[in-house]
Amino acid sequence: xxxxxxxxxxxxxxxxYFEEALAQYRKTKTGTIDYDVLAxxxxxYNRKGEYELAEKHLQEGLELAKQKNKRxxxxxxxxxxxxxxxxxxxxxEAQTFLANALREMEKYNRPKSFANYYRVKKNYHQALGxxxxxxxxxxxxxxxxxxxxxxxxxxKVHELEERYERVKKDQEISTLNxxxxxxxxxxxQSRRNIFIAAxxxxxxxxxxxxxxxxxxxxxxxxxxxxxxxxxIAKSVEEKEVLLREIHHRVKNNLQVISSLLxxxxxxxxxxxxxxxxxxxxxxxxxxxxxxxxxxxxxxLTGIP
Numbered sequence: 001x002x003x004x005x006x007x008x009x010x011x012x013x014x015x016x017y018f019e020e021a022l023a024q025y026r027k028t029k030t031g032t033i034d035y036d037v038l039a040x041x042x043x044x045y046n047r048k049g050e051y052e053l054a055e056k057h058l059q060e061g062l063e064l065a066k067q068k069n070k071r072x073x074x075x076x077x078x079x080x081x082x083x084x085x086x087x088x089x090x091x092x093e094a095q096t097f098l099a100n101a102l103r104e105m106e107k108y109n110r111p112k113s114f115a116n117y118y119r120v121k122k123n124y125h126q127a128l129g130x131x132x133x134x135x136x137x138x139x140x141x142x143x144x145x146x147x148x149x150x151x152x153x154x155x156k157v158h159e160l161e162e163r164y165e166r167v168k169k170d171q172e173i174s175t176l177n178x179x180x181x182x183x184x185x186x187x188x189q190s191r192r193n194i195f196i197a198a199x200x201x202x203x204x205x206x207x208x209x210x211x212x213x214x215x216x217x218x219x220x221x222x223x224x225x226x227x228x229x230x231x232i233a234k235s236v237e238e239k240e241v242l243l244r245e246i247h248h249r250v251k252n253n254l255q256v257i258s259s260l261l262x263x264x265x266x267x268x269x270x271x272x273x274x275x276x277x278x279x280x281x282x283x284x285x286x287x288x289x290x291x292x293x294x295x296x297x298x299x300l301t302g303i304p
Contacts, residue, residue, distance in 0.1 A: 038060050
């Protein structure tokens, strides 16, 4: 909040917030680093014309920044001290602070620090009446200000690109997980349906085989007993009726199974599952054709 009020040039409000932050830091040793706060307080006193208080806070902030080897803060404080000395017309001291700042900046290439340095150097030359040097400093200030702007824009673009890539990657992972989950569900459904169809086919085939052998054995027995017992002939006729009914039901069951398999293919995307379903349908059709050929004759007693 203090920085906001500082940018708005509401010095008294900004000063109150900064002093509260400084007091909190000195009490708890947590929160905002105090050398930056001290430098901001010193700059505010400079703007208010209270130069002794300004220098006191700036020097204190400079010492703390040196203790913690915070090069950016050291450079900024040197520049602010130079600005203060220009305001008090102490140009020799201002030149010394500017030289100190330039020496530190050679080890810390930061466009914003260079822009601030040349802004104060421009004021220094203007105060001395050297307008040609002031113009050169102004041009340097503009160049580094543009460089800082370009750097910030590039960082924003890079940040946006990284954020976009992260979102894109997360979306791709989510989509892939959803697709895999759907395929797993479809595969499980396909396996379940195939198992049910195979079980049904097994029971139907077992029933057909059983009835076939039963009919075959029964017909042999009936052939031997036909001449001896008319009741056996009647029993044979009844069983033929039963076999026709069974034939009709088996045929219907095979058609139902084939239809169920055909309907199932509409909901399956996996090629492996589709091949398995198609293979099942072909088997059902083969059984149906065999069954039809076996029972196409109305005289069931003629089936071997």
